Amino acid sequence: MRFGIDLGGTKIEILALGDRGEERLRHRISTPRDNYDDIVRAIRDLVYDTEAKLGCRGSVGVAIPGAISRKTGLVKNANSTRLIGHPLDKDLSAALHREVRIENDANCFALSEATDGAGAGYDIVFGIIAGTGIGSGICVGGRVLSGAHSIAGEWGHNPLPAPRGRQEIDEAPRCYCGRQGCIESWCSGPSLVSLYEKRTGNKLSVPEIVEAARRGDAACIAEMEAFYDRFARSIATVVGILDPDVIVMGGGLSNIEALYTELPPRVERYAFTSEGPTKIVKNVHGDSSGVRGAAWLWREDESPLGLPK
Numbered sequence: 001m002r003f004g005i006d007l008g009g010t011k012i013e014i015l016a017l018g019d020r021g022e023e024r025l026r027h028r029i030s031t032p033r034d035n036y037d038d039i040v041r042a043i044r045d046l047v048y049d050t051e052a053k054l055g056c057r058g059s060v061g062v063a064i065p066g067a068i069s070r071k072t073g074l075v076k077n078a079n080s081t082r083l084i085g086h087p088l089d090k091d092l093s094a095a096l097h098r099e100v101r102i103e104n105d106a107n108c109f110a111l112s113e114a115t116d117g118a119g120a121g122y123d124i125v126f127g128i129i130a131g132t133g134i135g136s137g138i139c140v141g142g143r144v145l146s147g148a149h150s151i152a153g154e155w156g157h158n159p160l161p162a163p164r165g166r167q168e169i170d171e172a173p174r175c176y177c178g179r180q181g182c183i184e185s186w187c188s189g190p191s192l193v194s195l196y197e198k199r200t201g202n203k204l205s206v207p208e209i210v211e212a213a214r215r216g217d218a219a220c221i222a223e224m225e226a227f228y229d230r231f232a233r234s235i236a237t238v239v240g241i242l243d244p245d246v247i248v249m250g251g252g253l254s255n256i257e258a259l260y261t262e263l264p265p266r267v268e269r270y271a272f273t274s275e276g277p278t279k280i281v282k283n284v285h286g287d288s289s290g291v292r293g294a295a296w297l298w299r300e301d302e303s304p305l306g307l308p309k
């Protein structure tokens with residue numbers, strides 16, 4: 001049995017996966033608000049309660065909105081500030097009397113889709129979660145590539161490649177990370193909304209802009225063209241370094257069906273290849289990718305419990 005846990009800012013979800021990836025049990029609770037120790041205790045209780053219900057033990061993997069620093073062993077880059085500066089993997093391992101693995105939630109998304117989702121059967125999978133932000137992760141040969149600084153794949157805070165015109169050079173949006181003109185600050189959902197509002201004075205949601213473009217609204221078509229072009233330029237830099245077999249899209253923006261026809265030819269144009277576009281596909285597991293990927297952090301041939309396989 002494998003347990004995957006998705007530790008979010010507002011909820012903690014546990015999913016028990018059987019040997020063939022079948023879902024055995026799923027449960028969700030609110031994330032304790034006040035302090036770190038309560039979060040550790042809540043996860044411990046969630047695992048033990050699930051084991052009691054199912055009558056067996058399991059391996060534990062946890063997806064977090066951040067990463068464990070290889071240098072310090074402490075959580076960093078988490079938007080849930082209660083976790084920052086704590087050795088969450090060590091504390092959970094001690095609380096649960098077994099080794100607990102922790103990975104960034106975008107890496108878990110990539111792993112979930114690479115294992116038995118839209119990236120199954122491919123060697124190099126690049127997963128992008130595009131929604132309120134831009135997160136991403138890399139899987140090679142069915143394993144997460146974390147990187148020396150635990151930020152492999154996280155190119156959302158790299159600058160937009162090949163910026164052009166006054167808008168993209170002088171008026172690049174400020175990003176919360178402190179820099180200006182990050183890919184995320186151009187290509188996230190809120191960025192699309194605010195860029196359209198800045199251009200037209202009208203405030204529309206992402207689905208409204210997409211739908212209006214589909215119906216032929218000139219301003220919305222122009223905004224979406226700019227969006228696809230920037231996203232494609234950004235993805236082309238990934239292709240130039242990683243050359244993934246497939247790119248799997250997740251997050252709210254993955255519901256824009258036009259992405260899958262609009263992006264590949266543009267990416268091919270900007271990347272150094274003429275052998276056909278990189279495959280870009282929609283995720284299979286949707287919001288479940290965090291918990292599923294966390295469960296898959298333990299592979300079949302690994303036994304964290306020291307039990308016979």
Ligand SMILES: [Zn+2]
Pocket residue numbers: 156157175176177178179182184185
């Ligand atoms: Zn940034």
